[in-house]
Amino acid sequence: MIEVKDLHVTFNPGTPLEKPALRGISVTIPEGQFVTVIGSNGAGKSTFLGALAGDVLADGGSIAIDGTNVTRWSTPRRAGLVARVFQDPLAGSCATLTIEENMALAAARGRRRGLAPALSHDRRHLFRDRIAALGLGLENRLGDRMGLLSGGQRQAVSLVMAALSGSKILLLDEHTAALDPGTAEFVLHLTRRVVDDNGLTALMVTHSMRQALDYGHRTLMLHEGRIALDVAGEERAGLDVPHLLALFARQRGGEDITDDALLIG
Amino acid sequence: MSEIAFFGAVEIGLVYALVALGVFLSFRVLDFPDLTVDGSFPLGAAVAATLIVAGANPWLATLAAVLAGAGAGLVTAVLNLRFHILHLLASILTMIALFSINLRIMGRPNVAIIMQDTVLTPFAGLGLPDHLLRPLLVLVFVVVTVLLLAWFLSTESGLAMRATGVNPRMARAQGIDTGRQVGLGIALSNGLVGLAGALFAQTNGFADVTTGMGTIVVGLAAVIVGETVLPLKGMVWALTACVAGSILYRLAVQFALSADAIGLQASDLNLVTAVLVAVALILPRLKARRKARRAAA
Numbered sequence A: 001m002i003e004v005k006d007l008h009v010t011f012n013p014g015t016p017l018e019k020p021a022l023r024g025i026s027v028t029i030p031e032g033q034f035v036t037v038i039g040s041n042g043a044g045k046s047t048f049l050g051a052l053a054g055d056v057l058a059d060g061g062s063i064a065i066d067g068t069n070v071t072r073w074s075t076p077r078r079a080g081l082v083a084r085v086f087q088d089p090l091a092g093s094c095a096t097l098t099i100e101e102n103m104a105l106a107a108a109r110g111r112r113r114g115l116a117p118a119l120s121h122d123r124r125h126l127f128r129d130r131i132a133a134l135g136l137g138l139e140n141r142l143g144d145r146m147g148l149l150s151g152g153q154r155q156a157v158s159l160v161m162a163a164l165s166g167s168k169i170l171l172l173d174e175h176t177a178a179l180d181p182g183t184a185e186f187v188l189h190l191t192r193r194v195v196d197d198n199g200l201t202a203l204m205v206t207h208s209m210r211q212a213l214d215y216g217h218r219t220l221m222l223h224e225g226r227i228a229l230d231v232a233g234e235e236r237a238g239l240d241v242p243h244l245l246a247l248f249a250r251q252r253g254g255e256d257i258t259d260d261a262l263l264i265g
Numbered sequence B: 001m002s003e004i005a006f007f008g009a010v011e012i013g014l015v016y017a018l019v020a021l022g023v024f025l026s027f028r029v030l031d032f033p034d035l036t037v038d039g040s041f042p043l044g045a046a047v048a049a050t051l052i053v054a055g056a057n058p059w060l061a062t063l064a065a066v067l068a069g070a071g072a073g074l075v076t077a078v079l080n081l082r083f084h085i086l087h088l089l090a091s092i093l094t095m096i097a098l099f100s101i102n103l104r105i106m107g108r109p110n111v112a113i114i115m116q117d118t119v120l121t122p123f124a125g126l127g128l129p130d131h132l133l134r135p136l137l138v139l140v141f142v143v144v145t146v147l148l149l150a151w152f153l154s155t156e157s158g159l160a161m162r163a164t165g166v167n168p169r170m171a172r173a174q175g176i177d178t179g180r181q182v183g184l185g186i187a188l189s190n191g192l193v194g195l196a197g198a199l200f201a202q203t204n205g206f207a208d209v210t211t212g213m214g215t216i217v218v219g220l221a222a223v224i225v226g227e228t229v230l231p232l233k234g235m236v237w238a239l240t241a242c243v244a245g246s247i248l249y250r251l252a253v254q255f256a257l258s259a260d261a262i263g264l265q266a267s268d269l270n271l272v273t274a275v276l277v278a279v280a281l282i283l284p285r286l287k288a289r290r291k292a293r294r295a296a297a
Helices: A045-053 A099-107 A121-132 A151-162 A181-198 A209-214 A233-237 A241-251 B003-029 B037-053 B058-081 B087-106 B121-126 B130-153 B156-166 B168-173 B178-204 B215-229 B235-258 B266-296
Strands: A002-011 A019-029 A034-038 A060-065 A082-085 A169-173 A201-205 A218-223 A226-232 B110-112 B206-208
Touching: A002 A045, A019 A045, A019 A060, A019 A218, A019 A226, A034 A045, A034 A209, A045 A082, A045 A169, A045 A201, A082 A151, A099 A121, A099 A151, A099 B156, A121 A151, A151 A181, A169 A181, A181 A201, A209 A241, A218 A241, A226 A233, A226 A241, B003 B037, B003 B130, B003 B156, B003 B178, B003 B215, B003 B235, B037 B058, B037 B087, B037 B110, B037 B178, B037 B206, B037 B215, B058 B087, B058 B178, B121 B130, B130 B156, B130 B178, B130 B235, B156 B168, B156 B178, B168 B178, B178 B206, B215 B235, B215 B266, B235 B266
Parallel strands: A034 A201, A034 A218, A082 A169, A169 A201
Antiparallel strands: A002 A019, A002 A060, A218 A226, B110 B206
């Protein structure tokens, strides 16, 4: 469970470049819920995920994960609780390390790393099984460098890595934005499977309203660092993209946003 | 080249192989350009020589040199990580500070230990001539170091260190304290260089405050020559390449200096090294550019 209370984040405080990115976000996400997050550029979506992961420290409010206040925790300290997949397929793995080495890094997430071999026989076995389940034929390439894989393959492996160490929360920051439509579809289906199979609490940032409504149980719309819309259940089931746009327009005070191509896509 | 000159070059190449392994850790594994080694090499020599002259056990003196080198590396890491001084500058600050510290440790610019017992002394009675015995003993140190380093880099901790160098953002997201890894790696790197300094002092019979100059370039030259000669995958091979590169580099220098036709003197060594490293760094770029041009045509 994630409990966020009145979360504030300001970039470059006290300088001429001061920019409030989050201005009071409060939301409670129960265990096992899959939440999609939308909003136009600069709405604070990525900052919100960054604040949950620890990359961005809050200057007001609090974040609690499973009842523990983690507001002041650094990224590595939170890593045992939170798994992530980044937008850039290059960002989520080490290109010059092999697939199995990358998986070994993820398997040790949240534990003390000692002098045991990173790749034991049992672990290799586990990695092979998990990768084989992707159906991409990568199980025979575990010793290949990660950099040799395509963007879609890297995101697929990243999803498997996210589920390796038993973290209960998964943060997905537009993880299909850099992929072609077919591959994006595959990675989204895989995401749903990983989330369901492991009973994860997930937050997925997306630029696509369609995806936001098609996946998950609940949709948050951010605008100027605040939650502008929060729909779930039957209300959400009855929504389609035009409705969502209209709702969003009303939230923004009747301002026309049909020009915002990023939101409609 | 005479037999003695040949094995002399191999011996010094093996001593500097330890420097190359340290430089491989900082430059290649951690992607941290660390010039501290120019100070930690003579530091290792100074600590070992001073302790040996004071009557300490040469093995303990060598261990103290390793720890002193590691300490110097930690200073650089703290300057960079805690106080956010640029890594290159942080290492230069430690390096010039060490020049004064080394003089303080020795009390004078040069300490001779030619008459003292060293880690080599117990093996002197084995019947091997000196010019073969010394490289052989240094080789034992190098082989043990390569094996230990290869083992460490394959453990969970070692993998965390490698990930820190490749993709720090990903490493942090996987729960790795990247700052700690950099500190540990730079300390380890300079500990190896301190060991090289200690062995240099004991095989040559002296420690001198000026021996550190250009250590980083020699170490880097060995790493680059090794990568060019043995471009193989796998950690053991990469480490072996550093050792091979260091020996080959020394042999090439020895050959250049002993070939009268070229007309080089010992004092031209730094120039030769700088040109060699520059060429080794420029060549792959030129090759890549030519390949790109050919692909475009």
